[in-house]
Amino acid sequence: MADRTIDCDILIVGGGIGGSGLAAGLRHRGYSIVVVEASKDPLDTARGDHIQPVVVEILDRWGCLKTFMDRGAEKRFGTRYMTATGDLILDCPLQDLPLPHPYYLVFHHEMIGQAFMDLAHENKNFTLIRPAWGRDFDVADGVVTALHVKLPDGGDAVIRPKLVVGADGRSSQVRKLLGFATEDYEYQSPLVMLTAPRNMPDPRNNIGAFLGAKGMTFRIPRMNNQWKFSIPIDQADIPWWKASTMDDRRAFMKERTPALGDLEISIIGYYPCKLANCTQWVRGNVVLIGDAANSLHPAHGQGMNIALRNCAALIGFLPAPDKIKDVAAVRAALARFESVQKPIMTRVLDGNHQRALEMDNRDPQAIMNVIPFYAGIQADPAKRHLFTWLTTGYPPPQPGAPKAT
Numbered sequence: 321m322a323d324r325t326i327d328c329d330i331l332i333v334g335g336g337i338g339g340s341g342l343a344a345g346l347r348h349r350g351y352s353i354v355v356v357e358a359s360k361d362p363l364d365t366a367r368g369d370h371i372q373p374v375v376v377e378i379l380d381r382w383g384c385l386k387t388f389m390d391r392g393a394e395k396r397f398g399t400r401y402m403t404a405t406g407d408l409i410l411d412c413p414l415q416d417l418p419l420p421h422p423y424y425l426v427f428h429h430e431m432i433g434q435a436f437m438d439l440a441h442e443n444k445n446f447t448l449i450r451p452a453w454g455r456d457f458d459v460a461d462g463v464v465t466a467l468h469v470k471l472p473d474g475g476d477a478v479i480r481p482k483l484v485v486g487a488d489g490r491s492s493q494v495r496k497l498l499g500f501a502t503e504d505y506e507y508q509s510p511l512v513m514l515t516a517p518r519n520m521p522d523p524r525n526n527i528g529a530f531l532g533a534k535g536m537t538f539r540i541p542r543m544n545n546q547w548k549f550s551i552p553i554d555q556a557d558i559p560w561w562k563a564s565t566m567d568d569r570r571a572f573m574k575e576r577t578p579a580l581g582d583l584e585i586s587i588i589g590y591y592p593c594k595l596a597n598c599t600q601w602v603r604g605n606v607v608l609i610g611d612a613a614n615s616l617h618p619a620h621g622q623g624m625n626i627a628l629r630n631c632a633a634l635i636g637f638l639p640a641p642d643k644i645k646d647v648a649a650v651r652a653a654l655a656r657f658e659s660v661q662k663p664i665m666t667r668v669l670d671g672n673h674q675r676a677l678e679m680d681n682r683d684p685q686a687i688m689n690v691i692p693f694y695a696g697i698q699a700d701p702a703k704r705h706l707f708t709w710l711t712t713g714y715p716p717p718q719p720g721a722p723k724a725t
């Protein structure tokens with residue numbers, strides 16, 4: 321017998337970016353919401369920290385953008401592809417595009433999660449249960465009727481939701497326990513993520529993608545005058561990285577990408593790269609979002625952005641608060657969400673996988689072959705405009721677009 325019974329409209333399992341973002345986006349819409357989050361620690365700072373222009377517009381619509389800016393979010397105005405010695409191959413400036421927000425936001429991952437969670441508390445019917453696990457569900461006729469949780473004070477609670485969102489990340493328990501199938505792909509090359517203080521100015525705060533015979537190096541702006549680097553490596557090289565000194569890392573980077581100069585590099589993590597795409601996002605009154613629905617290769621900065629775009633789309637399909645007790649209305653709304661949004665995201669995910677394969681393939685010749693492809697885009701203003709446009713997350717302005725992020 322539970323110590324507490326909590327009735328709610330929407331139960332969100334997982335308070336990462338997807339779960340906290342959805343709770344923030346819903347905060348003024350009249351729903352009672354419970355988030356169950358397993359960890360009491362902040363989110364991993366190495367993960368998604370670049371927010372696409374299309375998602376900046378969503379943040380603005382949700383009334384979250386001002387909070388992000390007030391807490392120190394910075395703007396990034398483009399991407400530059402260069403050779404390892406710094407010659408320009410392709411320049412993709414964002415600020416001339418006719419968009420409401422022609423820039424990326426750069427904001428530490430854990431600060432994004434915290435900002436969303438703080439905003440979610442503006443809903444007087446919001447409850448965060450943390451730390452607590454979402455894995456003990458009652459299911460009847462394909463519908464989740466209850467979640468049993470151990471509360472942080474040691475007591476037991478039963479949560480009785482009308483709609484359940486699985487936002488519990490790449491190893492999702494909701495996905496496993498409720499029988500969602502995935503299509504998987506294991507990439508060969510893990511990523512090592514590095515940071516360093518900036519050693520040169522960049523007023524446009526670009527991503528620098530350096531292509532050379534020794535491999536691809538992404539120099540990614542971080543807040544507070546830092547760079548982050550993402551480098552695909554051989555699994556067998558991880559012990560070298562773990563034992564490496566500052567001098568080893570400085571020499572490694574100078575040899576691989578001379579354009580970067582001297583850098584004081586620290587390691588922030590190693591990431592195996594695995595794709596897991598759910599064949600369905602919805603079952604009964606349960607919907608998956610974020611990495612629970614689609615875990616993708618991190619290299620092209622899309623997992624968090626897709627999660628937030630799907631949250632925004634889902635909000636548009638939800639039954640009104642006074643209709644959410646109707647199980648048939650919930651099922652129909654989730655099915656409509658999936659039928660409209662999943663095909664859109666499948667195209668984005670397919671593009672991400674193709675580019676991830678390019679990065680995963682550390683064959684020097686394959687990398688060098690990408691250079692003329694990008695140079696051809698740079699030479700053609702219409703192609704360059706389209707390529708830049710596609711990095712924003714907005715749908716292409718015209719058919720026949722080349723592949724891009």
Ligand SMILES: Cc1cc2nc3c(=O)[nH]c(=O)nc-3n(C[C@H](O)[C@H](O)[C@H](O)COP(=O)(O)OP(=O)(O)OC[C@H]3O[C@@H](n4cnc5c(N)ncnc54)[C@H](O)[C@@H]3O)c2cc1C
Nearest residue numbers: 334336337338358367368454489610611621622623624625
């Ligand atoms: C190195 C790296 C760099 C990246 N860079 C970018 C980028 O620049 N841009 C971008 O868009 N994406 C990026 N991504 C991807 C992005 O970080 C993820 O797609 C995104 O954070 C997924 O959010 P989520 O809420 O779905 O999952 P998560 O952030 O994993 O959150 C899941 C949450 O659920 C909790 N949880 C797990 N199981 C349970 C349970 N059973 N019960 C309760 N709680 C549970 C976890 O504690 C966690 O807090 C990157 C990823 C990596 C690894």
